[in-house]
Structures are given as structure tokens and as C-alpha cells.
Amino acid sequence: MTIINNQITLAERPQGMPDDNTFEFVKKDVGDVKEGQILIKTLYVSVDPYMRGRMENVESYVEPFKLNEVIDGGSIGEIIESKSDQFKTGDIVTGMFGWQEYYIAGESEVRQIDPSIAPITTNLHILGMTGLTAYFGLLDIGKPKAGETVVISGAAGSVGSIVGQIAKIKGARVVGIAGSDEKVNFLKDELNFDAGINYRTTGNIKADLKHACPDGVDVYYDNVGGEISDAVMTQLNRYARIPVCGAISTYNLEEKDIGPRVQQTLIKKSALMQGFTVGNYSGRFKEGAKQLGQWLQEGKLTYRETIREGFENIPDAFLDLFRGKNIGKLLVKVGERSMNK
Amino acid sequence: MTIINNQITLAERPQGMPDDNTFEFVKKDVGDVKEGQILIKTLYVSVDPYMRGRMENVESYVEPFKLNEVIDGGSIGEIIESKSDQFKTGDIVTGMFGWQEYYIAGESEVRQIDPSIAPITTNLHILGMTGLTAYFGLLDIGKPKAGETVVISGAAGSVGSIVGQIAKIKGARVVGIAGSDEKVNFLKDELNFDAGINYRTTGNIKADLKHACPDGVDVYYDNVGGEISDAVMTQLNRYARIPVCGAISTYNLEEKDIGPRVQQTLIKKSALMQGFTVGNYSGRFKEGAKQLGQWLQEGKLTYRETIREGFENIPDAFLDLFRGKNIGKLLVKVGERSMNK
Incomplete structure (x- = not known):
């Protein structure tokens, strides 16, 4: 069975505010999961201001996005196939899976989330x-x-x-x-x-x-x-x-x-x-x-998240960051969890 | 005997580069040395770029110079009269004596210089x-x-x-x-x-x-x-x-x-x-x-100093700082040491 993967790629580097020409929606076969890998179905995608910097072709602290490649970014997903001893189907994980519906990851690319601590989306903001x-x-x-x-x-x-x-x-x-x-x-x-x-x-x-x-x-x-x-x-x-x-x-x-x-x-x-x-x-992430x-569990921190629905709305959600519309963290929900909590 | 003290005061606050109107030469009696005080004859005056900032009437890390008062600044002098147990006539001292030929100081205002370590002028630059x-x-x-x-x-x-x-x-x-x-x-x-x-x-x-x-x-x-x-x-x-x-x-x-x-x-x-x-x-000055x-005594540090002669040339020396003329430290020699070294 071939799974079709919807992706958003960088079509051209923006001058000023990005627009429809900046992004391209493409379809691609997901491909095969190899030994030690896992197949992740994206549930939530994070949109963040710093990603605008990666659209420029200039040296910075993170590599620029490459033209015609999937736009990289933080996400949360569910494992729907595992050829790794460390992860099993149904596990919720976070990592840089990018703006796409599926991602095949190596074990070191993902961090498992415990959904019992807080809503999983908090791993894309207050706990991320x-x-x-x-x-x-x-x-x-x-x-x-x-x-x-x-x-x-x-x-x-x-x-x-x-x-x-x-x-x-x-x-x-x-x-x-x-x-x-x-x-x-x-x-x-x-x-x-x-x-x-x-x-x-x-x-x-x-x-x-x-x-x-x-x-x-x-x-x-x-x-x-x-x-x-x-x-x-x-x-x-x-x-x-x-x-x-x-x-x-x-x-x-x-x-x-x-x-x-x-x-x-x-x-x-x-x-x-x-x-x-x-x-x-990064050496102190665990401490933080x-x-x-x-603090979150003690009620000393609270948060507001705005969740937009639909893979096709990712670019528009990203642009909302610069329109000053959102309060708190802006996320896009891309897929439903298939497993019971 | 009354000693006449030549002083340079701030006549007006400069707009842009200071000029002749900025400074005024005045004469004043030195006055009497009281118990615990010393009378200092100025030998060298330091001119420093930061002094330009003190000519503005704006809040900063040091107080602005006051109009019609002697321009403050680092100097080296020789004690010519002492009513202090801590200092004697002939001692060489440094402190903020300002642009004037004589200064009556309290004991806490001066630091004694040991002329055997290095030329005394180094206390206005590399050792100051x-x-x-x-x-x-x-x-x-x-x-x-x-x-x-x-x-x-x-x-x-x-x-x-x-x-x-x-x-x-x-x-x-x-x-x-x-x-x-x-x-x-x-x-x-x-x-x-x-x-x-x-x-x-x-x-x-x-x-x-x-x-x-x-x-x-x-x-x-x-x-x-x-x-x-x-x-x-x-x-x-x-x-x-x-x-x-x-x-x-x-x-x-x-x-x-x-x-x-x-x-x-x-x-x-x-x-x-x-x-x-x-x-x-200031808490670490001794260490420094x-x-x-x-380092100076080990020959690891060297310096160049430019010494202008004459009290009347202090303002012009100060302006040279902004004309980019001098190399190393710029000083003005105002008086001769009266004692043998």
C-alpha cells in the first residue's frame, strides 16, 4: 500500500512578506520504513517567527531552507509503523518533521511525549x-x-x-x-x-x-x-x-x-x-x-494556544504570526490521533 | 603669602565640537589649608574623551560638569604644604584635581605614587x-x-x-x-x-x-x-x-x-x-x-605618551583627542617638580 504524503515546499525565497508564491503544495510517496526507523503521521505543526529567517539564503544560526524541499519545523506526530525497538505504534513523539503529513524518522530524531502529563500540544510551546x-x-x-x-x-x-x-x-x-x-x-x-x-x-x-x-x-x-x-x-x-x-x-x-x-x-x-x-x-534542556x-503542574504557569485546522492552512497560519493576530502559541492541527488515549 | 590659582572653567556647554567659547581662564586665591588637608601643585593633567560627555547637561554615569566651575579631571601633583599626618611635602600624588594649577585636597581624595616604580606620568595612563x-x-x-x-x-x-x-x-x-x-x-x-x-x-x-x-x-x-x-x-x-x-x-x-x-x-x-x-x-582596582x-616591569607592556607643555594649552590638547592627532596617551605638563627625585 502506498501512502501519499502531502508536503509544503519552499518554492521561492520571499522578498518582504511571504505570499502564495513562496510555498508550493506537492504530493509524494512516503516510501519504505527501514530497519531502525519509524513512520510518523503528523498531528500538529508549529509555526514560528524564526522560520522566516530560514527562508533567506544567508548564513545564520540555523541552515537556510533549501528551495523545493519540505519546510522544516517542529511538530507532534503519532507513530503508525515502527521498525525500532525503542518505539511502538501509537506512541506520540515530537521532533522536526516539517510541513508534511508523514515523516520517516530515525530513532535519534524524535523525543517521546508522555500524554498523561499535559495536553500533548504543550510540547510545541510551554513544555517545548x-x-x-x-x-x-x-x-x-x-x-x-x-x-x-x-x-x-x-x-x-x-x-x-x-x-x-x-x-x-x-x-x-x-x-x-x-x-x-x-x-x-x-x-x-x-x-x-x-x-x-x-x-x-x-x-x-x-x-x-x-x-x-x-x-x-x-x-x-x-x-x-x-x-x-x-x-x-x-x-x-x-x-x-x-x-x-x-x-x-x-x-x-x-x-x-x-x-x-x-x-x-x-x-x-x-x-x-x-x-x-x-x-x-541544549545541554541544559532537561533542567529547563x-x-x-x-511550574505548569503547580498552576504557576498558564498558556493560551490557538489551533488552526487543516494542513492546507499552514502557510496562512504562519503569515498570521506577522499580522500580529494570535495570542499565545499558534499551531496547526493536521491529523487526528488514531489510537485511544 | 597668597598663591594665585589659574583655573579653567566651563563657560558654556558646547554644541558639537567644543571651541574657545567653551572654556574660560580665571584666577582665584588658593585659600587656606585646613587641618587634615594638603595643598597640591599640579604637575600633569590628563585629557580624556569621556570628559566631553560631562560637558553635556544629561544624566550619565558621572555627573555633568557645572557651569563656571573648574573642569574636573585626573591629574598628578606634588604636595607643597601638608596639614595631614599621612602626607608630607614633596610627596607625589594622583587624583581628580581638575584643570587648575593648585588644589587643596582632603586625605581621601588622593593616592600616593611611588616614583621609583615607573615614571610618575604612567599613573595617568597605563598604571591608572x-x-x-x-x-x-x-x-x-x-x-x-x-x-x-x-x-x-x-x-x-x-x-x-x-x-x-x-x-x-x-x-x-x-x-x-x-x-x-x-x-x-x-x-x-x-x-x-x-x-x-x-x-x-x-x-x-x-x-x-x-x-x-x-x-x-x-x-x-x-x-x-x-x-x-x-x-x-x-x-x-x-x-x-x-x-x-x-x-x-x-x-x-x-x-x-x-x-x-x-x-x-x-x-x-x-x-x-x-x-x-x-x-x-572599583572593588578590583588593586588586582588590576x-x-x-x-606586566610593565616585565617588559610585556609598553606605552607611548605625548606630553604637551603649558597650562594654557590644556583646552587645545583636549580638542586634539577628537582631531585624531595623538598616539597613545595625551597629557599636559603644567608644573615642574620642585624637589629632587
Whole structure:
């Protein structure tokens, strides 16, 4: 029996915002499962801002996507055939299976999920790379102390919403910047942030920051770059720390990303900016995952996920990341679990 | 007997480059030396780029100079009258005595110099704040490892020339950026730098950097900011460290300091930028001074100092810092030692 695999490939590298020409839907035979391999049926696909960077043909911390190959990305799937001693049919696993309905994996490419701990989708956000990105960036670089002020941009996004909650656990005053009143209300009402700023409607983000951060900014967790970050940089305290996680405001920019240089501010404030990617901390993933899982089970962390339905909607869900629509983590459900839980 | 004290005060805050209107020469009685105080005759005055920042009326890591008050700064002097048990006439001391011929100091304001260790002027550079700035910025933030590449801007200046030598002691490949062929030759011939780039004559600083740093840049010790730093930022290696010490290219800028934003680079390279001032390390000055003194006595560090003569030439010497004229440390000799050495 031949299984037909629906895939989404990179048809061309986008200039600015990706569109229909960027992606191509193709069909391909799944092929044979060899000894030591497993066949995975995709259940959920993660869409993440950093994937935009991989569409460019430039050197970065992850390899660029190759033209006409399946777009790579984090997913969750169910094993529907196993020629491995380590996995059996019905096991739920996560890994980089890409934007396709099926994937044949080697044993080392997957990590098994225990569905009894939390909904399996949490492994694509709060218990997965997103949670670890929040955890290590904030704690290893930001190092918030009780009573300090932590500002987060992209605060209602998948990473930002976890950063703020961890900062609250550490006793900080937490201020989130986001792009709608709905998001700001989510931060304050559901995540217990101390204040929120809607950058789209504020007439004066500096004044709003001053008001929300009467004692200045000790940690700025930067997910967006651009003018929002320019504004936060004016409010830093001495010895401020800035984990630079993302620059989503600039990923689709066709002109150059130009703004105030930071050197004078860094000197005057003895401030630190450090870029990072979660992979830098791979040796400590277990530590982070264990702590996040514990906080989740203790009710100290919560999350919101938006699940779009249908393989064909993956590209549109991805583009929603840049339209600023979603709150929390955005996933696409691609297949149903075939086994009973 | 009344001693007349020649002083230089801040007459007005400069817009852009300071000029004759910025400074005023005034005469004032020295006054009486009280119990526990010492009267110091100034021998040497240090002129330093950071002093430009203190001429602005903006919050920073050091207080702004006050209008119509003596311009503060590091100096070396000889005690000509002592009402302190700790000091005697003829002692050579250093401290912040400012741009004036005499200064009455309390005991805690001065540090005694042992003239037998090295020429006393070294206490205004390689054995003073300049040396400590180089030492802590490079070693605490830059953390160069043997075999890594360290790039220094403002490399022939007082701080940069020490930074490069310490980086050589640590086994790094050292590349200096400076503003004349004479300076570049000084770096290579006298300080043993591996390569030098004259930013004024290069047609393509990026290409020159690539050539001088075939393995990329691991540490960038930034003294200048602006376009030179923009160029170095394009050549960073993964996990690069950037001690941000100064931004002399921008201190007299009247327009805004605008350039490429750094966030995307920091993320892609997991790079760190950290601003600092030497005062952050005051608790470790003894450690640094001891090590610098040892290296100097072992012949592992050398220096060049340019000594201008005459109190009346202090403002012009200060402006030379921004004209890019001097190599190494720039001092002004204001008085003669009255005692035999």
C-alpha cells in the first residue's frame, strides 16, 4: 500500500512578506520504513517567527531552507509503523518533521511525549522549545531579581507570555508590550502582568513606559526589535540586561533596519545586550523542561494556544504570526490521533 | 603669602565640537589649608574623551560638569604644604584635581605614587584609570582566549593601545583600527599587533577586516562607535563579545547617531555587547593595578605618551583627542617638580 504524503515546499525565497508564491503544495510517496526507523503521521505543526529567517539564503544560526524541499519545523506526530525497538505504534513523539503529513524518522530524531502529563500540544510551546527559549533567555541573560522591573515586547506571543510569567515567579514587576487591547487585557487579566502597553494605539510609547515603569527598566526581553526596542532603550536602569530573542518587526523588512545606535546608551547605563537562540542551551534542556513542567503542574504557569485546522492552512497560519493576530502559541492541527488515549 | 590659582572653567556647554567659547581662564586665591588637608601643585593633567560627555547637561554615569566651575579631571601633583599626618611635602600624588594649577585636597581624595616604580606620568595612563579601563573591559567582558581574534577600534589611543597588548599577552590575534598610517605602523611595529587598518584611507573597511581577520572576529573592543563599529559588527563570529568602552566618533555629533540596528546580528551570532565604565570595577582596582604594574616591569607592556607643555594649552590638547592627532596617551605638563627625585 502506498501512502501519499502531502508536503509544503519552499518554492521561492520571499522578498518582504511571504505570499502564495513562496510555498508550493506537492504530493509524494512516503516510501519504505527501514530497519531502525519509524513512520510518523503528523498531528500538529508549529509555526514560528524564526522560520522566516530560514527562508533567506544567508548564513545564520540555523541552515537556510533549501528551495523545493519540505519546510522544516517542529511538530507532534503519532507513530503508525515502527521498525525500532525503542518505539511502538501509537506512541506520540515530537521532533522536526516539517510541513508534511508523514515523516520517516530515525530513532535519534524524535523525543517521546508522555500524554498523561499535559495536553500533548504543550510540547510545541510551554513544555517545548518556546518554553525553553523563554526560560533560558530570561534567567540566564536577564537574571531578574525580586523587585526589579522586567519589560517584554511581543509579550502576548508564545515566548513573551511565558517570559512574563517566569518573571512574576521570580518576584519582578512585569510590563508587557503588545499590539491590541485584547492582548493587553490577556496579559493583565490572565497572566497577572502588572501593566501592559498597546503599542499600536499609544500616542507616546516612551511616556507610557515611564508611567508603567516608575523605577525604570532592569530587564528588557526583546522579541521585536525596531522602534519599540528603541523606545525601551531610553528607559534603562544602570546595569540593565537585554536578552535579544527575536526581531519580528524586521523579519519582512525590505529596506534596511536603521535606528538609533545603542553604544552610547550601553555605556551610560553599563547595560548588557545579548543575542541567543535556544540551541545554545541544549545541554541544559532537561533542567529547563523539568522546571517548566513543575511550574505548569503547580498552576504557576498558564498558556493560551490557538489551533488552526487543516494542513492546507499552514502557510496562512504562519503569515498570521506577522499580522500580529494570535495570542499565545499558534499551531496547526493536521491529523487526528488514531489510537485511544 | 597668597598663591594665585589659574583655573579653567566651563563657560558654556558646547554644541558639537567644543571651541574657545567653551572654556574660560580665571584666577582665584588658593585659600587656606585646613587641618587634615594638603595643598597640591599640579604637575600633569590628563585629557580624556569621556570628559566631553560631562560637558553635556544629561544624566550619565558621572555627573555633568557645572557651569563656571573648574573642569574636573585626573591629574598628578606634588604636595607643597601638608596639614595631614599621612602626607608630607614633596610627596607625589594622583587624583581628580581638575584643570587648575593648585588644589587643596582632603586625605581621601588622593593616592600616593611611588616614583621609583615607573615614571610618575604612567599613573595617568597605563598604571591608572586608562590601564584599568583596558584591563577590565577586555578581560571581564571580552574574555579573549588564545587563538581568538580581537579587533580594537581607536587602537592607537590610550586605552586601545593597552587593550591590544593585553590581548597579545593572552595569546590572541590582534587587529587594530586607527586613523593614520603612522598609527597603524605604531601598532604593528611597536606594539606587535598582527594587523592594522587605517580607516581613513581604506576604500572598503569590510574587505580589509575580512582580510585581517580570516577567522572572523571573536572580541571587538569598541572605543569609537559609528560606522567603524557597524563594519566590525558584520564580521562577528558566533558567541562574539563586544566590550563597549567609548563612542568617540559620536561625542561631538550634532545630528542623531543613526545606523544599522544590532538586534538581528546579535541573535544570529549569539553575540554579547556590554557597556561599562571603569568605576564598575572599583572593588578590583588593586588586582588590576598590580597585574598591570607587573606586566610593565616585565617588559610585556609598553606605552607611548605625548606630553604637551603649558597650562594654557590644556583646552587645545583636549580638542586634539577628537582631531585624531595623538598616539597613545595625551597629557599636559603644567608644573615642574620642585624637589629632587
